[in-house]
Amino acid sequence: xxxxxxxxxxxxxxxxxxxxxxxxxxxxxxxxxxxxxxxxxxxxxxxxxxxxxxxxxxxxxxxxxxxxxxxxxxxxxxxxxxxxxxxxxxxxxxxxxxxxxxxxxxxxxxxxxxxxxxxxxxxxxxxxxxxxxxxxxxxxxxxxxxxxxxxxxxxxxxxxxxxxxxxxxxxxxxxxxxxxxxxxxxxxxxxxxxxxxxxxxxxxxxxxxxxxxxxxxxxxxxxxxxxxxxxxxxxxxxxxxxxxxxxxxxxxxxxxxxxxxxxxxxxxxxxxxxxxxxxxxxxxxxxxxxxxxxxxxxxxxxxxxxxxxxxxxxxxxxxxxxxxxxxxxxxxxxxxxxxxxxxxxxxxxxxxxxxxxxxxxxxxxxxxxxxxxxxxxxxxxxxxx
Amino acid sequence: xxxxxxxxxxxxxxxxxxxxxxxxxxxxxxxxxxxxxxxxxxxxxxxxxxxxxxxxxxxxxxxxxxxxxxxxxxxxxxxxxxxxxxxxxxxxxxxxxxxxxxxxxxxxxxxxxxxxxxxxxxxxxxxxxxxxxxxxxxxxxxxxxxxxxxxxxxxxxxxxxxxxxxxxxxxxxxxxxxxxxxxxxxxxxxxxxxxxxxxxxxxxxxxxxxxxxxxxxxxxxxxxxxxxxxxxxxxxxxxxxxxxxxxxxxxxxxxxxxxxxxxxxxxxxxxxxxxxxxxxxxxxxxxxxxxxxxxxxxxxxxxxxxxxxxxxxxxxxxxxxxxxxxxxxxxxxxxxxxxxxxxxxxxxxxxxxxxxxxxxxxxxxxxxxxxxxxxxxxxxxxxxx
Numbered sequence: 001x002x003x004x005x006x007x008x009x010x011x012x013x014x015x016x017x018x019x020x021x022x023x024x025x026x027x028x029x030x031x032x033x034x035x036x037x038x039x040x041x042x043x044x045x046x047x048x049x050x051x052x053x054x055x056x057x058x059x060x061x062x063x064x065x066x067x068x069x070x071x072x073x074x075x076x077x078x079x080x081x082x083x084x085x086x087x088x089x090x091x092x093x094x095x096x097x098x099x100x101x102x103x104x105x106x107x108x109x110x111x112x113x114x115x116x117x118x119x120x121x122x123x124x125x126x127x128x129x130x131x132x133x134x135x136x137x138x139x140x141x142x143x144x145x146x147x148x149x150x151x152x153x154x155x156x157x158x159x160x161x162x163x164x165x166x167x168x169x170x171x172x173x174x175x176x177x178x179x180x181x182x183x184x185x186x187x188x189x190x191x192x193x194x195x196x197x198x199x200x201x202x203x204x205x206x207x208x209x210x211x212x213x214x215x216x217x218x219x220x221x222x223x224x225x226x227x228x229x230x231x232x233x234x235x236x237x238x239x240x241x242x243x244x245x246x247x248x249x250x251x252x253x254x255x256x257x258x259x260x261x262x263x264x265x266x267x268x269x270x271x272x273x274x275x276x277x278x279x280x281x282x283x284x285x286x287x288x289x290x291x292x293x294x295x296x297x298x299x300x301x302x303x304x305x306x307x308x309x310x311x312x313x314x315x316x317x318x319x320x321x322x323x324x325x326x327x328x329x330x331x332x333x334x335x336x337x338x339x340x341x342x343x344x345x346x347x348x349x350x351x352x353x354x355x356x357x358x359x360x361x362x363x364x365x366x367x368x369x370x371x372x373x374x375x376x377x378x379x380x381x382x383x384x385x
Numbered sequence: 386x387x388x389x390x391x392x393x394x395x396x397x398x399x400x401x402x403x404x405x406x407x408x409x410x411x412x413x414x415x416x417x418x419x420x421x422x423x424x425x426x427x428x429x430x431x432x433x434x435x436x437x438x439x440x441x442x443x444x445x446x447x448x449x450x451x452x453x454x455x456x457x458x459x460x461x462x463x464x465x466x467x468x469x470x471x472x473x474x475x476x477x478x479x480x481x482x483x484x485x486x487x488x489x490x491x492x493x494x495x496x497x498x499x500x501x502x503x504x505x506x507x508x509x510x511x512x513x514x515x516x517x518x519x520x521x522x523x524x525x526x527x528x529x530x531x532x533x534x535x536x537x538x539x540x541x542x543x544x545x546x547x548x549x550x551x552x553x554x555x556x557x558x559x560x561x562x563x564x565x566x567x568x569x570x571x572x573x574x575x576x577x578x579x580x581x582x583x584x585x586x587x588x589x590x591x592x593x594x595x596x597x598x599x600x601x602x603x604x605x606x607x608x609x610x611x612x613x614x615x616x617x618x619x620x621x622x623x624x625x626x627x628x629x630x631x632x633x634x635x636x637x638x639x640x641x642x643x644x645x646x647x648x649x650x651x652x653x654x655x656x657x658x659x660x661x662x663x664x665x666x667x668x669x670x671x672x673x674x675x676x677x678x679x680x681x682x683x684x685x686x687x688x689x690x691x692x693x694x695x696x697x698x699x700x701x702x703x704x705x706x707x708x709x710x711x712x713x714x715x716x717x718x719x720x721x722x723x724x725x726x727x728x729x730x731x732x733x734x735x736x737x738x739x740x741x742x743x744x745x746x747x748x749x750x751x752x753x754x755x756x757x758x759x760x761x762x763x764x765x766x767x768x769x770x
Contacts, residue, residue, distance in 0.1 A: 001486045046625075052446075054439040060514045061437075061468040064760040068630045074646040076625035078474045078761065082463040083446040089463045093478060099485035101386045102623070129445045238487070240431075240461035245453045261459040375449040376463065 002099045005225035005232035006382070008037025008218030009344045014332035015182040017212035022051075022062065022113040023069035025214040029337075030070050030109060033216035037228055041070065044218070045103035047077035050090030050110040052335035055125045056117060066109060076103075083129040084285060085371035086110065087215065087339025088378035094219045095235055104221040110340035111214035122210050126335075129372040131246035142285070143207060145247060145373040147199035150288035152253035154201065156303065159291060161201045163306035165192035167287035168205040168330075170315060171323050175330025177356045180341075182209050182332030206287040211332030215340035217347075231351040236364075237270025237381035239263060245375045254303075258377035259296040259368065266366075267298075270381040274298030277320060277381075278362040279349045281342035283370040284327040293368055294322070297379075316359055324349075324357045342367040343380060350384040387484045390610035390617035391767070393422025393603030394729045399717035400567040402597035407436075407447065407498040408454035410599040414722075415455055415494060418601035422613055426455065429603070430488035432462035435475030435495040437720035440510045441502060451494060461488075468514040469670060470756035471495065472600065472724025473763035479604045480620055489606040495725035496599035507595050511720075514757040516631035527670070528592060530632060530758040532584035535673035537638035539586065542688035544676060546586045550577035551694045552672035553590040553715075556708050560715025562741045565726075567594050567717030591672040596717030600725035602732075616736040621749075622655025622766035624648060630760045639688075643762035644681040644753065651751075652683075655766040659683030662705060662766075663747040664734045666727035668755040669712040678753055679707070682764075701744055709734075709742045727752040728765060735769045 010033025012025055020028070026049075034041060049063035063079035066072075082089040087110035094108035114122050127141035135145070153159045169189050175181040187205060195204035225232040241261025244250055250257065267273055274297060282297065284290035291305035299320045300308045308314060314322040325331055325345040328338060346365035348354045365382045395418025397410055405413070411434075419426060434448035448464035451457075467474040472495035479493035499507050512526035520530070538544045554574050560566040572590060580589035610617040626646025629635055635642065652658055659682055667682065669675035676690035684705045685693045693699060699707040710716055710730040713723060731750035733739045750767045 054445075060439075060510065061466065061757055061761070063467070064514075064627070064630050064757060065517070067627050068634075068760065073627035073629060073760070074642050075627060077627050078465060078467040078470075078477075078625070078756075080463060080465050080478075081446065082448070085463075092463075093465075093481070096478070096481040096485040096487065099487075100481040101484060102481065125445065129449075132450070240463070242449070242452050242458035242460060242462050244458060245449050249453075257459050371463075372446055372449060375453065375458070376446070 003222040003234060004095050004098045004219055005234045006217055006343065006347050007220045007225050007229040007232055008033045009347050010036055010216040011180050011341060011344050012214040013180055014211050014213035014334060016115050022111055023065055025113060025212060026066050026109050026111040027070050029214035029216040030107065033218050037218045041072065043105060044107050045105045046075055046097050047072055047107040047109065048090045048093045049077055049079050050086040050336040050340065051079055052081055052083055052086040052112055053125050056112060056114050082376045083371035084335050085339055085369040085376050085378050086336040087341065088367065088369035088380065091217065091339060091343055091380060092238055092240065092378060095238060098219055098221050104224050106219045108217045108219060108340060110337040112334035112336040113212050114210050114334060115212050119210060134246055143199040143202055146286040146288055147202050148247060149253050150201050153288060153292065156254050159306035162193065163310050164206055164287040165189055166309045167284065167290045168192045170309065171284060171327040171329040174324045174357055175326025178326045178331055181326040181330055182211050183330045202286055208285045208328035208333045211334040213332055213334035213337045215337045215344055217340055217343060233347045233350050234383045235380060236383045237266035239266030239379040241377050243375050245372065247373060254292065256292065256296055256374040256377060258374055259293065259370065262377045262379040263297055266379040266381050272364060272381065276364050277366045278364050279346065279359040280320060280322050280366040280368065281325060281345050282322055282368040284323055284329050285333060290323065297368060316357065321359045324359065339369040339378065342369060346382050350382060388607040388619060389480050389483045389604055390619045391602055391728065391732050392605045392610050392614040392617055393418045394732050395421055395601040396565045396726060396729050397599045398565055399596050399598035399719060401500050407496055408450055410498060410597060411451050411494050411496040412455055414599035414601040415492065418603050422603045426457065428490060429492050430490045431460055431482050432457055432492040432494065433475045433478045433482065434462055434464050435471040435721040435725065436464055437466055437468055437471040437497055438510050441497060441499050467761045468756035469720050470724055470754040470761050470763050471721040472726065473752065473754035473765065476602065476724060476728055476765060477623055477625065477763060480623060483604055483606050489609045491604045493602045493604060493725060495722040497719035497721040498597050499595050499719060500597050504595060519631050528584040528587055531671040531673055532587050533632060534638050535586050538673060538677065541639050544691035547578065548691035548695050549591055549672040550574055552669065552675045553577045555694065555700060556669060556712040556714040559709045559742055560711025563711045563716055566711040566715055567596050568715045587671055593670045593713035593718045596719040598717055598719035598722045600722045600729055602725055602728060618732045618735050619768045620765060621768045622651035624651030624764040626762050628760050630757065632758060639677060641677065641681055641759040641762060643759055644678065647762045647764040648682055651764040651766050657749060657766065661749050662751045663749050664706050664731065664744040665751040665753065666708055666710060666730050667753040669708055669714045670718060675708065682753060701742065706744045709744065724754040724763065727754060731767050735767060
């Protein structure tokens with residue numbers, strides 16, 4: 001199997017970006033990515049674009065808006081989609097483009113412009129990424145799905161509302177240190193605990209954000225990577241798993257089959273296990289999702305996720321630092337960009353360029369990105385050497 | 386580079402399928418595909434789903450609806466999209482999954498349920514796959530885009546309305562011989578010429594259809610292909626090109642840069658030229674699009690496309706038989722399924738299973754699939770041995 005590395009990273013500012021269109025957002029990220037790699041767009045062979053929702057961007061084939069605006073044609077580009085995991089699907093497809101021998105230098109672009117529609121409509125569009133036959137039509141949107149999951153986890157494992165709130169406190173703390181984050185402010189445990197209830201037990205600060213943003217990565221084949229970058233970040237393992245859309249069709253509410261499947265594949269391919277991971281970004285669309293990710297990824301035993309955050313083991317300096325870029329919770333969650341942004345944070349950590357958020361001697365990193373309420377999960381494992 | 390072959394094909398009935406949902410349509414095609422390969426779904430490693438429009442299917446991540454309904458989880462599946470070329474993007478991604486070494490047996494599923502919305506809304510959704518800033522908002526939909534292209538071709542090359550109508554006559558003739566086609570009826574030249582004008586010079590019979598339908602292909606690695614199929618169809622070349630969305634930004638209206646780029650790449654990879662192609666399916670969303678495809682693919686000189694159809698050289702028995710399955714024009718055009726359906730017709734031809742539409746001794750075939758008004762084009766070349 002061919003080796004593929006990240007040789008360029010570019011991250012736009014996440015937030016309510018009324019100053020920029022979808023096209024302008026991605027231009028910003030692509031420009032930063034090429035500057036980081038020290039290359040011009042002319043040198044890139046091929047491209048993959050991740051955009052989750054047609055309805056945010058008002059047009060099928062948003063990938064064409066992107067390659068048109070940045071001036072990439074006549075070279076190859078198309079769109080991939082996996083709801084909230086779209087950015088990781090783009091990275092996986094970019095990796096396949098090189099590993100299959102079709103190209104040597106591939107641009108992976110992820111973008112979403114979610115505030116173009118009212119919040120209620122964004123919530124509705126995302127809601128339809130849940131089960132659109134038996135759940136969404138009866139009124140469930142994402143806070144509802146994850147509230148059911150949280151209640152089940154509390155009942156089965158004794159996880160507390162306070163433990164969930166501690167995930168928010170951690171991620172807001174790290175978001176305050178990330179200049180690209182939507183929410184650059186710390187919160188107290190009391191503030192999180194006393195914020196209004198969205199869907200019990202989830203409160204305002206248990207929920208991630210509606211975000212505009214873009215992120216871009218340049219991938220290179222082994223031969224090209226070493227010439228381009230002094231600090232290539234190698235993609236060592238890839239995993240992708242799926243599940244039913246409807247929560248009621250799943251064996252368990254407190255563990256995601258899609259994540260367990262993706263983790264098994266990715267760990268095996270990379271030849272490592274959970275204890276080898278030095279730093280991770282996981283899918284914290286709601287605080288309970290981060291707790292469950294700890295367990296499904298093997299960072300702790302099943303049911304022990306609440307205790308892991310309570311013991312601060314997922315802070316920098318802890319056993320396994322998680323979402324030290326702020327996570328979806330505080331950095332923001334522009335669906336198509338999120339997976340790409342996760343891989344950028346891991347790249348910064350492995351390149352030792354994460355500044356005040358740096359995990360010491362990080363050599364192996366992992367990203368975990370979930371689509372919908374768990375019907376898709378993608379995991380990537382990265383190595384410094 | 387690893388060799389990849391088509392070892393199973395399954396084609397659903399195209400048409401107004403008020404009897405079936407998106408999920409049921411794809412089940413029909415996948416079942417037929419697995420039966421053709423003589424395998425069960427359990428044996429398949431991975432999957433790619435092509436669906437063009439979220440707004441037809443009322444939900445982001447339609448791929449999850451598909452893997453859920455057919456029972457494919459926990460294995461990998463995600464969605465790809467390239468407007469009208471979505472099916473070919475799925476085939477390309479399926480090929481990459483095997484060629485990159487991630488899997489040995491990959492299911493490629495393409496589906497669209499377009500009649501779920503009123504025709505006016507379908508026209509609007511598709512219209513937004515054109516330039517959504519400077520063209521569509523001022524009232525242009527697809528017949529308008531291609532009418533401008535047709536007028537330019539008539540002015541530059543003397544192509545006639547009658548020559549365009551002859552494309553429709555041919556494709557309806559072959560559609561009448563294809564049990565999966567939406568329109569199984571022949572038309573006369575007079576009927577085509579006297580049908581009402583949609584956007585001058587394009588008349589009713591110059592336009593393709595709004596269609597529900599699904600198609601599925603099973604791809605295998607070289608080692609697996611020979612064991613599964615006595616008649617594997619090898620993917621010998623792949624090309625993908627792009628262009629601007631806005632017609633006004635292009636150097637020419639009468640030739641598609643995206644197609645020329647994709648053709649150059651695919652011919653080179655396969656080590657063949659236009660004269661080596663025995664049978665082709667090309668993107669005849671409008672009759673003028675087939676004429677331009679003849680030229681851009683090198684089946685005739687620039688400007689000679691009208692004469693090629695007039696001389697019946699693209700019928701079975703002619704120099705280069707094109708769209709002898711009825712094409713988008715008569716077989717129908719369910720966006721996500723079209724590219725997969727094209728590859729199925731070429732597979733049938735190379736397997737000598739095309740019945741009354743069989744091209745004698747067909748050894749090398751080509752598919753050509755365009756997204757939007759030409760901002761994306763994918764070409765695949767197939768070989769019998």
